[in-house]
Amino acid sequence: MTRQHGVGELRLEPAPHDGSGRSAGPGRRPWPAGLLAVYPAGWRARYGGELELLISDLHDGGRNPVPMALDLLRGAAIAWLSIRRGSAMPERTRNALITVLWSWVGFAVTAAWFGHDLGIYPSRSAARQIALAHPAVPDAVNVLVAVGVVGLAVTAVAAVAFAFEAARYARKHQHNSTFGLMAVPPVVAVAWIAGLQVITNGSGTGGSVSTGRLTLELLWFLLGLAGIAGSTQAIAAIVARTEFSPTTWRIGAAAAAAISAAMLVGTGATIVWGLAIRSTQAHPGSAAGWLVVTAILSVTTARAVIALIGSRRHTATPDPAVA
Amino acid sequence: MDFTEPVVLVLTSLADGPKHGYALAKDIETFAGIKLGPGTLYGALSRLEDRGWIEALPAEDRRRPYQITAAGADSLATHLVIAQQVAATGLLRLDLRPAR
Known part of the structure; x- marks a missing residue:
């Protein structure tokens, strides 16, 4: 055995190909690298890029891909088991935050859209009746507006912390696609608002023009929903691929708890307010709208709360491997 | 932390200087004479990093070198001394001389 380098000296075996992450020989990623997808997201975020390069290097160095693939599957199983035992990877916190994010977006979109109907229904006279009969019951629309303000403020604070660290992590690990993902929400928002202004400023007289404009508005509304979903997915992808510091995870967990609490209040207020209407008015009309809103708010809130409780239980469980 | 074979091999390899994944595998x-698979190698690296026995250095061309820490070197030395005693005892009892 020969030692070519002394202690403390950086000894780097020349890799079979350049540092671009692509094999210089065949020019494509070896198939065992696809198995990185079965590793936990947090583990992949930390080691995935390096491991993919190693797989390419070993492949280009003549290593048989089949044993490599089996070894990767075994490594993935061990990585998942170490998470179940409570390793340092905050996998459940990460998954819980992504679940709360999606739930919150679903809740906010529902509350913003259907909450508008709740604001104009019932009529002012009926609202006065309800207020007299149930003075302790607040108007659901006011509560939903307050929930929206609190939720957006908390989301903005958490977003700054996560975006700052995600950018730093992406620069350090040369994950340039992360910057592309970070650009999705603002670009989508600006494009959608600009398009909306064009549509609303457009003149329309006559039946056929109005129909066309209505179709365009509906299309733009659906595109807006798709944009919100795409932006949320981009943020979720950033959270899934980035290794954040414990402080940032704590900020995220606190934000998720505050948002879930606000969602609980909003859902509770909507349910109580609906019941108050139905007990006050002799002919309250169809309950379909209220039931749909309540169902969506309840499901999204339940998802967020369950995910949060699940992650906290996990955090509270001591690691048997360490204990 | 258990001294599994990959952990000992990685620490031993890093004992003479920092290396990235491919350099470790070749060393x-x-x-x-053992061909560590990529999953096994990075499993050992992640456990060692969690334990604080190795630390990552800044990446170069996306390849991240690792170096052994003082705690890692102490733990490896302790383990190797015990392993040496066990090996010497085993060889003696088998009536074989330790290789020089």
Whole structure:
């Protein structure tokens, strides 16, 4: 055995190909690298890029891909088991935050859209009746507006912390696609608002023009929903691929708890307010709208709360491997 | 932390200087004749990093070198001394001389 380098000296075996992450020989990623997808997201975020390069290097160095693939599957199983035992990877916190994010977006979109109907229904006279009969019951629309303000403020604070660290992590690990993902929400928002202004400023007289404009508005509304979903997915992808510091995870967990609490209040207020209407008015009309809103708010809130409780239980469980 | 074979091999390889994944794999193949799979190698690296026995250095061309820490070197030394005593005892009882 020969030692070519002394202690403390950086000894780097020349890799079979350049540092671009692509094999210089065949020019494509070896198939065992696809198995990185079965590793936990947090583990992949930390080691995935390096491991993919190693797989390419070993492949280009003549290593048989089949044993490599089996070894990767075994490594993935061990990585998942170490998470179940409570390793340092905050996998459940990460998954819980992504679940709360999606739930919150679903809740906010529902509350913003259907909450508008709740604001104009019932009529002012009926609202006065309800207020007299149930003075302790607040108007659901006011509560939903307050929930929206609190939720957006908390989301903005958490977003700054996560975006700052995600950018730093992406620069350090040369994950340039992360910057592309970070650009999705603002670009989508600006494009959608600009398009909306064009549509609303457009003149329309006559039946056929109005129909066309209505179709365009509906299309733009659906595109807006798709944009919100795409932006949320981009943020979720950033959270899934980035290794954040414990402080940032704590900020995220606190934000998720505050948002879930606000969602609980909003859902509770909507349910109580609906019941108050139905007990006050002799002919309250169809309950379909209220039931749909309540169902969506309840499901999204339940998802967020369950995910949060699940992650906290996990955090509270001591690691048997360490204990 | 258990001293599994990959953990000992990685620490031993890093004992003479920082290396990235491919350099580690080639070095281990050279001094131990063992071809560590990529999943096994990075499993050992993640456990060692969690434990604080190795630390990552800034990446170069996306390849991240690792170096052994003082705690890692102490733990490896302790383990190797015990392993040496066990090996010597085993060889003696088998009536074989330790290789020089």
